[in-house]
Amino acid sequence: MKVPDIKVTPPGPRAKEIIERDRSYIATTTKSAPVVVKRASGSIVEDVDGNILIDFAAGISVLNIGHAHPKVVEAISRQASQFTHFAGTDFYYEIQATLAERLGKITPGKHRKKVFFGNSGTEANEAAIKVAKSHTKRQMFLAFLGAFHGRTQGALSLTASKAKQRAGFFPTMPGVVHVPYAYCYRCPYKLTYPSCDLYCANIIEDVYMKTVAPPEDLAGVFVEPVQGEGGYIVPPPGWMDRIAKIAKDHGALLIDDEVQSGLGRTGKMWAIEHSDAVPDILTMAKSLGGGLPIGAAVYPADMDFKESGKHSNTFGGNPVACAASLATLDVIEEEGLVARSAKIGEHLAKRLDEMAERYEFIGDRRGLGMMQATEFVMDKHSKKPDPKRRDAIEKDAYQHGLILLPCGDSAMRYIPALNIPRDVLDAGLDVLEECFKRAAT
Numbered sequence: 001m002k003v004p005d006i007k008v009t010p011p012g013p014r015a016k017e018i019i020e021r022d023r024s025y026i027a028t029t030t031k032s033a034p035v036v037v038k039r040a041s042g043s044i045v046e047d048v049d050g051n052i053l054i055d056f057a058a059g060i061s062v063l064n065i066g067h068a069h070p071k072v073v074e075a076i077s078r079q080a081s082q083f084t085h086f087a088g089t090d091f092y093y094e095i096q097a098t099l100a101e102r103l104g105k106i107t108p109g110k111h112r113k114k115v116f117f118g119n120s121g122t123e124a125n126e127a128a129i130k131v132a133k134s135h136t137k138r139q140m141f142l143a144f145l146g147a148f149h150g151r152t153q154g155a156l157s158l159t160a161s162k163a164k165q166r167a168g169f170f171p172t173m174p175g176v177v178h179v180p181y182a183y184c185y186r187c188p189y190k191l192t193y194p195s196c197d198l199y200c201a202n203i204i205e206d207v208y209m210k211t212v213a214p215p216e217d218l219a220g221v222f223v224e225p226v227q228g229e230g231g232y233i234v235p236p237p238g239w240m241d242r243i244a245k246i247a248k249d250h251g252a253l254l255i256d257d258e259v260q261s262g263l264g265r266t267g268k269m270w271a272i273e274h275s276d277a278v279p280d281i282l283t284m285a286k287s288l289g290g291g292l293p294i295g296a297a298v299y300p301a302d303m304d305f306k307e308s309g310k311h312s313n314t315f316g317g318n319p320v321a322c323a324a325s326l327a328t329l330d331v332i333e334e335e336g337l338v339a340r341s342a343k344i345g346e347h348l349a350k351r352l353d354e355m356a357e358r359y360e361f362i363g364d365r366r367g368l369g370m371m372q373a374t375e376f377v378m379d380k381h382s383k384k385p386d387p388k389r390r391d392a393i394e395k396d397a398y399q400h401g402l403i404l405l406p407c408g409d410s411a412m413r414y415i416p417a418l419n420i421p422r423d424v425l426d427a428g429l430d431v432l433e434e435c436f437k438r439a440a441t
């Protein structure tokens with residue numbers, strides 16, 4: 001099969017029809033490229049007009065093991081033939097306990113853990129908010145500018161990646177204070193690592209806790225170990241450890257949002273494992289279900305709600321999603337995908353670095369493992385963000401058979417499945433380079 005293979009420039013006629021119906025009947029959300037999928041397997045997508053595209057978006061970092069992995073498909077159909085729902089928060093079934101026990105074992109820290117299951121990253125973070133409040137008996141949270149933790153009113157109050165996400169929706173949950181993230185390419189304090197001595201972390205104690213964030217009221221610090229929607233920003237060495245220490249010194253919980261960065265994406269099982277920090281609560285979703293909706297907040301058993309009815313839902317821990325999750329974890333283990341993400345991620349980063357050298361409009365290449373991005377600028381000297389060029393490249397890419405997804409102000413993420421064959425990865429990067437060439441002329 002020729003990969004990619006564009007027969008009619010997307011969106012083709014059939015795609016246009018479906019997009020029209022989507023626009024008529026589906027709520028306005030965050031649509032990106034007008035790619036309409038018919039079927040997908042591994043890292044290859046066939047659209048409704050017969051085009052074959054390479055997927056570097058992986059369903060927003062959901063398909064770490066690729067589309068429709070046979071083991072996941074098999075696990076889903078096996079479980080679906082037994083029962084599809086039994087309300088796992090109110091009744092009992094084994095597969096949910098099995099998954100919870102396994103998640104407790106594969107997350108950092110050797111203590112016994114408990115898991116609250118929801119259906120999304122947002123719900124995992126909502127659960128984390130409640131666990132932190134009820135355990136610490138405190139009400140405030142610290143989060144970071146550029147953060148994305150979800151869009152429901154509680155999670156939205158932690159999210160701060162784009163003003164429009166919040167505009168018109170106030171009041172959100174009170175008591176959240178945002179602090180600049182460790183964005184070294186555009187250091188908000190115009191300092192340079194390492195001579196800055198992590199000023200952006202120290203300022204939490206030195207300024208924020210003395211002014212707007214009284215530590216005795218601080219329930220937790222929500223942090224993405226690599227900031228995702230905010231632009232795929234990788235903090236410098238030592239930053240996460242410093243944040244963890246500040247939280248611990250003041251009795252606040254470290255809440256590690258691994259919804260986008262987890263399950264091998266960065267070349268470690270959890271992105272926080274690039275540091276020595278051990279989170280108090282870890283939230284995950286996206287790739288956990290191998291394509292089915294599931295989210296989880298994992299925390300020490302002694303932090304659990306002290307009475308029944310404090311938090312619950314209908315679909316959390318759905319048996320089919322649990323089966324898909326267990327199969328996904330098996331695939332990650334059996335195919336050695338954490339190590340592969342680190343290794344093939346080096347190749348991805350190297351090729352992006354080579355392109356960054358060649359093109360004046362790529363200001364920064366950053367990432368860990370298979371969580372990579374480039375930031376588009378007017379020129380390397382001024383570093384003025386160039387979202388228009390980024391958007392034009394995204395369009396040119398899908399028209400030539402490569403599915404990309406933007407992030408941040410002017411960045412593009414490259415997040416193929418961790419098991420993408422090397423030749424498919426290179427074919428996608430070749431398409432990307434052609435797009436850069438055209439953009440440069």
Ligand SMILES: Cc1ncc(COP(=O)(O)O)c(C=O)c1O
Nearest residue numbers: 120121122148149150228259260
């Ligand atoms: C880091 C992070 N947390 C939470 C969320 C929210 O997850 P969901 O869209 O599954 O609710 C996202 C989604 O992009 C995310 O990237």
